[in-house]
Amino acid sequence: MGADRNRDGLRRLLRRVFPGANPLRRRTDYFEPIALVFAVLSAVAAIVLATVVAQGELRGRLAQVEREHATRQQVVATVVAEVGSTTAQRSVAVRWGEPPDERFAVVELPTRAPVAGTVPVWLDQGGQPTSPPMTSAQATQAAGLAGAAVLIGSALTVVVLVTIARLWVTRRRLAAWAAEWAIVGPQWRRHAS
Template sequence: MGAGRNTSLRRLARRVWPGANPLRRRTDWFEPVALLVLMLAAVMVVTLALMTSQSVLRDRLAAVQDEEASRHPVVATVVAEIRDQGSANRSLAVRWGQPPDEHFAVVQVPAYVRAEKTVPVWLDRDGQVTSAPSTRAEATQAAGTLGAAVLLGGLMALSIGYGLARWVVVRGRLSAWGAEWEWVEPRWRNHMS
């Protein structure tokens, strides 16, 4: 059992690494070296994707904390609905507070949200209407999306680069075989006659 496994490993090693085969060509060294470089580059791409994702997540979470600290919600009463034709959002005229500190504003809500009597309105430190703060889930999603884009883009670039390099080597190998055949074929034909 151990001997069969040993020969299988040797065969695999010979297939991947050309070794001292007297029939090997100079281009036979390309494939194992290119695979080694490709594996190292893939590890670097994965590391870069993780570092990018972590950096973006850290920045986004800091922005989320800042937004949460600088914004606060108030409950506003809907005064009127302003019709927007063909828009994904609806405009609502709202008011909050009591006279003499009563405030009015027009806010956008998604068209699929039902019109209620009250809606939450987010205010910044100056009391101006602003958007709701970002959530931790949105920060995580943005970091994951960017990390995945870096990973997929890097691996795609590596695959294309490897494929192009291999195409060049195979094309050169076929050209060399053609040149050798042009030299050998007349002699072989005369030898066979």
């Protein structure tokens, strides 16, 4: 009993999606199955494209992580004085190294960081302060965002295209019904009188 019900439901779904040989069907009735096939193919293509983009972005970002970790080194610097501050950042003068190789620089610290004591400072190959190297987690997050952007952009594009096509088909369908009613309507009025 349940199998028959499932089979009937599947048949109804197939008849609804693919109009078949229904004598009342119009040419515009083929739009729904074509739009369904287009949406499914677009979804598959978007998933593949998002995967390729995310993997490419991840490879590029992980290579950047390796380059940055190879070319930057972290030193512990002593805070000498506070130079200025804003709501999010605070400029402090720091020093590191021993005389005669002692170095001074002004670096930006978060406002919650302590004013006195030591702070980690990242240096480039020339010994100048630079930003910390990217982490693997940041690279993974960037790749995920790139893949998600492709998926969202593809979904929005498909939705807009299908909506525009449905509006066009609906207008064509209503125009055809109006034209047919213009022919049939007077005949019905004569029979009703």
